[in-house]
Amino acid sequence: MNQKLLRIGTTYIPVADVEQASDWYINKLGAELSYKDNDKAILNFANQSIFLVKSLKDQSSNFYDIYGHERFSITFEVNGLTALEAIHKDFKKKEIHVGEIENRGHAGRNFVFYDLDGNKFDVWSELSPTFKEKYQI
CATH class of the missing domain: 3.10.180.10 (2,3-Dihydroxybiphenyl 1,2-Dioxygenase, domain 1)
Known part of the structure; x- marks a missing residue:
């Protein structure tokens, strides 16, 4: 196969x-x-x-890792740090529950946000190379 x-x-x-x-x-x-x-x-x-x-x-897509930290199941990507900062600002303006922009020790920066039901999502400032190539970004 x-x-x-x-x-x-x-x-x-x-x-x-x-x-x-x-x-x-x-x-x-x-x-x-x-x-x-x-x-x-x-x-x-x-x-x-x-x-x-x-x-x-009280259902959500969140889960806890072995250290007891709540994790998200989806990471959204944006094209660069400027885009990340702009969407973070926009989410705050729209009164979306967001975390601070973080340096997690890898390429780019991230922040988390939550929907109305407490589903936790991540946003990363780096587009995958395959996506960039496919869509010529």
């Missing part, structure tokens, strides 16, 4: 209220609504489909 996985097409994110969560993603992150019913919303942004799935109370 010479086939391989080519890309991640969809990410599923648990939410308490599909209507409220989809509005938040559309208005705060610029997502485009593709489909919505009472149980889920399909959004397109960051070159991916994101399914917001109505879930049981």
Whole structure:
């Protein structure tokens, strides 16, 4: 078998209220609504489909590492430190719960942010080389 996985097409994110969560993603992150019913919303942004799935109370996509630190399951990428600083400022202006810009000891800088349901996400200032090449950035 010479086939391989080519890309991640969809990410599923648990939410308490599909209507409220989809509005938040559309208005705060610029997502485009593709489909919505009472149980889920399909959004397109960051070159991916994101399914917001109505879930049981207090569910999130976060997890804890072996040191007890809460971790995110998704890192979004932007093109450079200037872009990272600009989106960080924009998120603050939109009253999104964001962390400070961090130096984690690797290339680039990062910050975290949370959606209405407490799902934690990361933003990194470095685009992957493959993405840059494919989209000629």
